[in-house]
Amino acid sequence: AGFAGTGLRSLASALRALGLRCYRGPEEPGGLADWGPLIRQKSPELFHRLANQLVSEGYDAILDWPLDIIDVLLQLLERFPDARVILTLHEDSAKWFSSFQQNQAFWYYYCWAHASSTLWELVEIHQEALRLPAVPADRDAGRCAAAYEQHNAMVREAVPHGQLLDMHTHSGWEPLCSFLSLAVPSIPYPMGEAGGSDVLPWDVRWLRAVVMCRYTIYVLLCGVLTLCVAMVMQGVLLPRAGCLQHGGLRRRALLLSASGAAGLLLLGRCPPRPP
Numbered sequence: 001a002g003f004a005g006t007g008l009r010s011l012a013s014a015l016r017a018l019g020l021r022c023y024r025g026p027e028e029p030g031g032l033a034d035w036g037p038l039i040r041q042k043s044p045e046l047f048h049r050l051a052n053q054l055v056s057e058g059y060d061a062i063l064d065w066p067l068d069i070i071d072v073l074l075q076l077l078e079r080f081p082d083a084r085v086i087l088t089l090h091e092d093s094a095k096w097f098s099s100f101q102q103n104q105a106f107w108y109y110y111c112w113a114h115a116s117s118t119l120w121e122l123v124e125i126h127q128e129a130l131r132l133p134a135v136p137a138d139r140d141a142g143r144c145a146a147a148y149e150q151h152n153a154m155v156r157e158a159v160p161h162g163q164l165l166d167m168h169t170h171s172g173w174e175p176l177c178s179f180l181s182l183a184v185p186s187i188p189y190p191m192g193e194a195g196g197s198d199v200l201p202w203d204v205r206w207l208r209a210v211v212m213c214r215y216t217i218y219v220l221l222c223g224v225l226t227l228c229v230a231m232v233m234q235g236v237l238l239p240r241a242g243c244l245q246h247g248g249l250r251r252r253a254l255l256l257s258a259s260g261a262a263g264l265l266l267l268g269r270c271p272p273r274p275p
Contacts, residue, residue, distance in 0.1 A: 001063075001073050001155050002088030003148050005099035007169040008064045011088055013190035014173070015061050018182050023054055025065030035066040047075045070154050077158065084179065085159045087152060089168050093145040100144065 002008060012024045025035070038046045054062065063086075066072045077083060090096035156164065165179040170191075173184045 001067050001085050001159075002167075003068055003096070003100065003151060004064065005096050005102070006088035006090050007167075008088055010169070010190050011086065011167070011176075012063060014176060015063075017185055017187065017190065018177070018180065020060040021058055023059045023062045025067075035072075039066065039069060039071065042071060044075065044078075047072070048079060051076070051079050068151070070151065070158065073155065074158055077160075081160075082163070084163050084165070085155070086165045086167050086176070086179070087155050087159075089152065089166055091168055091170075093148055094141065096148060097141045097144050100148075 008024070012022045012027075015022050035050070037043070038050060062076070067076065073085070077085075090099065156166075165175060167175060172189045177184045
């Protein structure tokens with residue numbers, strides 16, 4: 001039930017190593033659209049349908065999106081009152097913010113790369129539910145850290161005594177296995193990116209490069225297309241203008257201005273670089 005950037009990918013790997021089947025939202029993009037209406041409408045009927053679907057598909061645990069939203073956790077506890085909850089934590093809220101920014105930058109570029117309005121809507125719904133801005137550049141470290149601490153406090157208040165484990169990013173197997181009454185495996189505890197980030201820096205850089213290359217190509221194609229249209233229009237309009245060169249010049253200037261405006265509009269669609 002922890003925020004992104006607190007080692008959720010590592011926890012998912014650990015639970016799977018213990019023989020549990022985990023539903024982790026970011027790894028199931030096809031099912032994300034089902035959770036958006038639930039969060040917006042806060043419909044118990046829709047939640048029970050989705051929860052029953054997860055159970056019927058054999059899942060033993062759910063983490064990350066959408067469980068990091070407190071309303072979903074509360075409905076989950078109502079549906080499964082004996083559920084055990086693991087609250088993943090970062091040792092320091094300021095360092096957590098750096099990991100969180102890296103994680104969110106990945107999804108920001110992921111949405112741009114797929115040009116999906118559904119994904120954008122889900123990101124906005126998710127960030128709204130977490131009381132955070134959807135655009136990474138608009139986020140304030142103090143505000144995000146306060147939301148992080150508030151979320152952790154609400155989870156601790158909501159979960160019954162004895163059903164909650166506070167687990168830090170480098171806790172290892174012992175507290176987890178003791179909490180779940182399972183034997184400690186002989187393999188090392190799966191560790192993700194240093195600092196608890198759920199994505200690698202290379203993931204963000206690679207995805208950003210893909211997005212920028214794609215939109216650069218779009219802009220170039222737009223320029224070529226508008227130039228071709230301008231040439232065709234000049235070929236049609238200028239002969240009709242006869243010897244009125246001034247009228248032809250005006251048309252030419254108008255067409256070039258329109259071409260430039262179209263290019264600027266497409267450039268404006270390119271995503272800003274998160275900090």
